[in-house]
Amino acid sequence: xxxxxxxxxxxxxxxxxxxxxxxxxxxxxxxxxxxxxxxxxxxxxxxxxxxxxxxxxxxxxxxxxxxxxxxxxxxxxxxxxxxxxxxxxxxxxxxxxxxxxxxxxxxxxxxxxxxxxxxxxxxxxxxxxxxxxxxxxxxxxxxxxxxxxxxxxxxxxxxxxxxxxxxxxxxxxxxxxxxxxxxxxxxxxxxxxxxxxxxxxxxxxxxxxxxxxxxxxxxxxxxxxxxxxxxxxxxxxxxxxxxxxxxxxxxxxxxxxxxxxxxxxxxxxxxxxxxxxxxxxxxxxxxxxxxxxxxxxxxxxxxxxxxxxxxxxxxxxxxxxxxxxxxxxxxxxxxxxxxxxxxxx
Amino acid sequence: xxxxxxxxxxxxxxxxxxxxxxxxxxxxxxxxxxxxxxxxxxxxxxxxxxxxxxxxxxxxxxxxxxxxxxxxxxxxxxxxxxxxxxxxxxxxxxxxxxxxxxxxxxxxxxxxxxxxxxxxxxxxxxxxxxxxxxxxxxxxxxxxxxxxxxxxxxxxxxxxxxxxxxxxxxxxxxxxxxxxxxxxxxxxxxxxxxxxxxxxxxxxxxxxxxxxxxxxxxxxxxxxxxxxxxxxxxxxxxxxxxxxxxxxxxxxxxxxxxxxxxxxxxxxxxxxxxxxxxxxxxxxxxxxxxxxxxxxxxxxxxxxxxxxxxxxxxxxxxxxxxxxxxxxxxxxxxxxxxxxxxxxx
Numbered sequence: 001x002x003x004x005x006x007x008x009x010x011x012x013x014x015x016x017x018x019x020x021x022x023x024x025x026x027x028x029x030x031x032x033x034x035x036x037x038x039x040x041x042x043x044x045x046x047x048x049x050x051x052x053x054x055x056x057x058x059x060x061x062x063x064x065x066x067x068x069x070x071x072x073x074x075x076x077x078x079x080x081x082x083x084x085x086x087x088x089x090x091x092x093x094x095x096x097x098x099x100x101x102x103x104x105x106x107x108x109x110x111x112x113x114x115x116x117x118x119x120x121x122x123x124x125x126x127x128x129x130x131x132x133x134x135x136x137x138x139x140x141x142x143x144x145x146x147x148x149x150x151x152x153x154x155x156x157x158x159x160x161x162x163x164x165x166x167x168x169x170x171x172x173x174x175x176x177x178x179x180x181x182x183x184x185x186x187x188x189x190x191x192x193x194x195x196x197x198x199x200x201x202x203x204x205x206x207x208x209x210x211x212x213x214x215x216x217x218x219x220x221x222x223x224x225x226x227x228x229x230x231x232x233x234x235x236x237x238x239x240x241x242x243x244x245x246x247x248x249x250x251x252x253x254x255x256x257x258x259x260x261x262x263x264x265x266x267x268x269x270x271x272x273x274x275x276x277x278x279x280x281x282x283x284x285x286x287x288x289x290x291x292x293x294x295x296x297x298x299x300x301x302x303x304x305x306x307x308x309x310x311x312x313x314x315x316x317x318x319x320x321x322x323x324x325x326x327x328x329x330x331x332x333x334x335x336x337x338x339x340x341x342x343x344x345x
Numbered sequence: 346x347x348x349x350x351x352x353x354x355x356x357x358x359x360x361x362x363x364x365x366x367x368x369x370x371x372x373x374x375x376x377x378x379x380x381x382x383x384x385x386x387x388x389x390x391x392x393x394x395x396x397x398x399x400x401x402x403x404x405x406x407x408x409x410x411x412x413x414x415x416x417x418x419x420x421x422x423x424x425x426x427x428x429x430x431x432x433x434x435x436x437x438x439x440x441x442x443x444x445x446x447x448x449x450x451x452x453x454x455x456x457x458x459x460x461x462x463x464x465x466x467x468x469x470x471x472x473x474x475x476x477x478x479x480x481x482x483x484x485x486x487x488x489x490x491x492x493x494x495x496x497x498x499x500x501x502x503x504x505x506x507x508x509x510x511x512x513x514x515x516x517x518x519x520x521x522x523x524x525x526x527x528x529x530x531x532x533x534x535x536x537x538x539x540x541x542x543x544x545x546x547x548x549x550x551x552x553x554x555x556x557x558x559x560x561x562x563x564x565x566x567x568x569x570x571x572x573x574x575x576x577x578x579x580x581x582x583x584x585x586x587x588x589x590x591x592x593x594x595x596x597x598x599x600x601x602x603x604x605x606x607x608x609x610x611x612x613x614x615x616x617x618x619x620x621x622x623x624x625x626x627x628x629x630x631x632x633x634x635x636x637x638x639x640x641x642x643x644x645x646x647x648x649x650x651x652x653x654x655x656x657x658x659x660x661x662x663x664x665x666x667x668x669x670x671x672x673x674x675x676x677x678x679x680x681x682x683x684x685x686x687x688x689x690x
Contacts (some may be wrong), residue, residue, distance in 0.1 A: 159504040162636060166640055167420070169636060169637055169642075169644035170642070172644070210613060211613060212637075212666070213616075213653055214647070214648070220653070246554075248593035249593060249594050249618050267557055267592075268555060268556060268557060268561075269594075270595070287557075289557050291507060291510045294511065294513055295511055296512035299514035299517070303559070306558070306559055
């Protein structure tokens with residue numbers, strides 16, 4: 001008798017008839033029930049820090065679609081917030097932070113996060129844990145140091161992360177201090193999420209793909225390795241998913257040396273190549289183009305089939321290659337769930 | 346006695362003590378003499394279509410830095426313009442085109458470009474040709490069909506090319522017609538540039554990196570192969586550089602099957618990996634981060650050295666991994682020229 005949750009089985013290297021399924025940003029604006037819930041909180045950070053609301057947002061897509069994993073509803077920028085940087089979310093304009101424009105601005109930050117500020121996040125975990133169906137895995141997360149630093153320095157989202165890249169070229173020692181601080185903060189934050197009840201943690205390095213090799217080594221690979229190593233050492237029962245978006249050819253080295261249980265593939269990654277290069281050494285997660293899900297129809301069916309074929313016989317968690325888009329029709333998500341559920345039959 | 350231009354030697358597979366050097370967007374806003382020249386034309390398209398002005402812009406960086414190649418001053422959007430789409434450039438806001446929002450909008454386009462509209466481009470080539478130093482190679486260019494289509498459909502530059510990706514998912518037959526039309530137009534345009542006097546053509550697929558594998562195959566690989574094959578067949582003395590930005594792991598297949606003489610590496614590409622995977626089969630071009638050039642100092646020196654080391658012994662054209670940024674200090678470009686010229690000593 002095997003009662004292990006399907007997603008956890010795959011993270012332990014097993015293959016399944018049809019892959020477990022969840023979607024990045026599955027708790028989000030494409031859901032009418034989410035938009036209704038969100039409208040009740042004034043600010044997005046308030047929403048993230050309200051355990052009842054955040055737990056409800058986490059559970060909504062599980063109720064509607066029966067995904068194989070719930071992912072904690074929160075935001076990667078709670079870490080800068082807990083480090084003392086001013087963070088706000090303006091509606092329609094994305095996050096705004098007091099930018100770090102020079103090395104001396106780093107003195108504004110605390111040495112370690114104020115974890116009491118993050119207490120509502122851990123309470124959210126506790127609430128969700130007891131409400132989840134028995135076969136649903138529970139995933140916590142954080143942003144990777146490079147990605148979080150890119151927001152902290154620019155003070156907002158940018159298309160090319162130029163402010164952080166330039167800061168790192170001009171002030172490598174100061175940038176290293178920031179990355180180190182974020183690495184330790186990420187470890188502390190993930191350990192506390194695990195202790196509160198998540199079974200898996202995913203580290204999102206959404207902007208890994210813009211860096212030249214030396215910078216990828218210093219600002220992506222090295223901090224990710226530290227985080228994964230500490231999590232696996234200190235909480236050996238927890239699984240880790242590393243998602244370095246745009247890692248490209250670096251994926252081989254990540255799989256060989258990072259020590260995570262699974263690696264996220266972004267939309268542009270070739271799952272045939274990835275399966276071949278990483279054969280059996282880790283599970284792969286991904287990587288449907290969110291625009292194919294938005295488009296629906298034959299494009300959706302064909303893209304899903306191509307990914308299932310490419311990763312057949314490989315430990316595979318089906319997901320998008322990037323977050324689900326707010327305009328995505330619910331019916332297309334239902335179609336996706338249907339395609340995946342029937343895929344092993 | 347070998348009087349072959351250094352850049353052409355490398356394109357024929359030779360290695361050189363120090364690599365030939367040019368920079369993408371080397372004729373551009375970082376140069377005060379360019380800004381002065383540009384101020385004399387009302388619109389950017391007028392500027393591109395004025396042979397005297399465009400020839401002068403092409404020659405300015407050669408006079409100042411002695412680069413090993415001049416690249417025709419023009420824009421990839423002259424092709425939509427010659428196909429009858431309304432194109433304009435608003436200052437500070439980038440290009441604006443009448444967007445192609447539905448398959449029926451394709452009927453607005455001519456079957457083949459109005460080459461008489463492009464006559465000033467060919468006259469520019471003729472003027473530059475006779476003014477270039479004897480050791481300076483002359484490069485023409487076009488945008489690749491996918492990249493040009495992404496502007497034609499969105500009606501502007503976009504960070505993720507979502508409108509074109511969505512159009513291609515929803516209307517694959519119509520999108521294929523557009524790609525075919527652009528493929529033929531690109532071939533005709535490049536052949537005419539070669540006949541007017543360029544020795545090399547570079548095809549810029551700036552947005553190749555956002556596509557999933559099936560779409561990369563259909564919209565990047567297949568049209569590029571057609572273009573390269575036709576150019577190499579019909580003008581065997583001309584060399585071709587293919588630059589599929591963000592090609593990532595697809596680079597191996599491009600080098601194996603496209604038939605170009607050189608491949609551009611973008612900023613994030615690992616030149617160590619690229620040299621290993623393509624060993625000797627084609628020249629590689631790149632790939633300094635334009636932000637490292639903007640930053641200057643130790644970062645510039647270290648990044649340049651890492652690239653030179655990685656591609657030592659390989660046919661290599663030194664370049665940026667993306668266009669030079671307008672804010673780049675002239676002194677940093679001078680430092681780069683100095684580093685490259687002394688690198689083989």
